[in-house]
Every structure is written in C-alpha cells, then in structure tokens.
Amino acid sequence: xxxxxxxxxxxxxxxxxxxxxxxxxxxxxxxxxxxxxxxxxxxxxxxxxxxxxxxxxxxxxxxxxxxxxxxxxxxxxxxxxxxxxxxxxxxxxxxxxxxxxxxxxxxxxxxxxxx
Amino acid sequence: xxxxxxxxxxxxxxxxxxxxxxxxxxxxxxxxxxxxxxxxxxxxxxxxxxxxxxxxxxxxxxxxxxxxxxxxxxxxxxxxxxxxxxxxxxxxxxxxxxxxxxxxxxxxx
Numbered sequence: 291x292x293x294x295x296x297x298x299x300x301x302x303x304x305x306x307x308x309x310x311x312x313x314x315x316x317x318x319x320x321x322x323x324x325x326x327x328x329x330x331x332x333x334x335x336x337x338x339x340x341x342x343x344x345x346x347x348x349x350x351x352x353x354x355x356x357x358x359x360x361x362x363x364x365x366x367x368x369x370x371x372x373x374x375x376x377x378x379x380x381x382x383x384x385x386x387x388x389x390x391x392x393x394x395x396x397x398x399x400x401x402x403x404x405x
Numbered sequence: 406x407x408x409x410x411x412x413x414x415x416x417x418x419x420x421x422x423x424x425x426x427x428x429x430x431x432x433x434x435x436x437x438x439x440x441x442x443x444x445x446x447x448x449x450x451x452x453x454x455x456x457x458x459x460x461x462x463x464x465x466x467x468x469x470x471x472x473x474x475x476x477x478x479x480x481x482x483x484x485x486x487x488x489x490x491x492x493x494x495x496x497x498x499x500x501x502x503x504x505x506x507x508x509x510x511x512x513x514x
Contacts, residue, residue: 332409332492332504333448380447388500389435391455396447 293317296381296397303371305405311347311366311400313381321387322364323394324356325380333380339364340387368402407431409505411493417483417512421500425491427479433498439467439478442494442507449494451478480510488512 294315303309313322321340325333336350339358354377355367368375378401382394410428417423429437436455440448454460454469454476466479478491490507497503 330413330506330509334504335502376484378445382447387409388496391436391453391494393438393450393453394440394448394502396449398447401445 294381294383294395294397296379296400298400299398300401301333302403302405305372307369309368309371309402311368311379311381311402313364313366313397314362315381315383315395316362317383317385317395318361319383319385319395320361321384322356323382323384324364324366325382326375327378327380327399328376336366338387369403370380371404371405376402378402407497407503409495409503411491411495411505411508413506414509414511416513417480419483419485419512419514421483422479422481423483423510424479425493425510427476427478427485427505428495429474429476429493429495429503429505431474431495431497431503434471435496435498435500437467437476438494438496438502439465439476440494442490442492451491458466483510483512485514 309354323338327333355358357365378399380399381397406431424493433497439451452467459468464481469476490509492507
C-alpha cells in the first residue's frame, strides 16, 4: 500500500542533543510537509517542499532544519532541542500545493520527548 | 489575524447524532477540510467543501456556508470508534492551510 512512513515513532533525547526525524513516501507526491503538534493544539506548519523548492514558515525557529535529498525522503533536523520542542512531529504529503481538493496524507508521527 | 474556532470537547451517546461546528475568519477562502485524529495518531482526511451546501459521505456529512464563515461536521449512528478529535482546516487566499485546535469527541455507551 502506498503510504507515508515516519521513523522513529518515539524519540527521547536530552536537552541540546541533536535529533533527526525521517519521513518517506511511496505516493509519488510532489509536496512534503513537516508539522509540529503539541497536545490539544492545532498542527503548526514548520516548512514544506514542492519538489526541491524549500519553503520555510516565517515563524519557524532556526533550530529546525529540513532536507529533501530526493522525492521520496524528507528529514527534520532539530539542532539543539529544548524542553519546548517536545511534541508530535507529523510528516504529510500532497500531490500538489494549493487549489482543488488537495488532501494531505499524514504519516503516523514521531513523538519527541526532551529530558 | 486568521482564526478557526471549534468547541474544545463534546460528549455524545453511542448510536446518536452529533454536530461539530467550526467558524472561521481567514484572509480569503479556498476550501475547508475536516480531518479525524485518534489519540496519538496522525490526522486522516474526512471531507472537503468548497461550495455552499452539504456533502454526504456515509455516516459523515459536512456543511459549508461561506457567507457566514461556518461549517459543521455531522456524525450519525455514532460508534465507539468515532471517539477522536475532529480538526477543521481552511485554505486561505495564499493557499495556506489554517488549522483549528480540534474538537475532542467522547462517545459514551
């Protein structure tokens, strides 16, 4: 089945220790997104890629970086995690960006704990 | 600023009907989405409305009134597995998706 796969599902790190979360997709979608979601809050878009074009949200901290080495993979790097970065990180894909019934397909998420 | 309002939590009984409301104030409108999110899991797509009116999909229906900035999700014949959060999201004039915080729906036997 075509899908979006995130690894790891659960990540525990220490304050300030870098973390990398990965996302892969078999849907052949052009757009990949990284969202941060804290408990009972709306998902917050960190950045998205349309093919190789990187789009950073204005309020995404510099502590968060992303890489998309090819159309199937995308990585989220948190350079120096703080306690406030503990959250669920959701990767999503869509065929295109913008108009129409542009449905997002989400991965199962990576839950980050910062000690 | 842009804003999506949904009730924080609702409770309903198995077999009953529940309506989850969503009001929005956004810079333009290019469609409204409803997603279901079970605890600790990823959101999954339920419905999309871009024109006024009711879209029906099995036990779930979604309604949109663009002039009122209002939508609702109607769930019929509630089942225990419908216990989840329901997220309303609006795409604005820049095609950015603005998300609500979600409505946690609790189903009781």
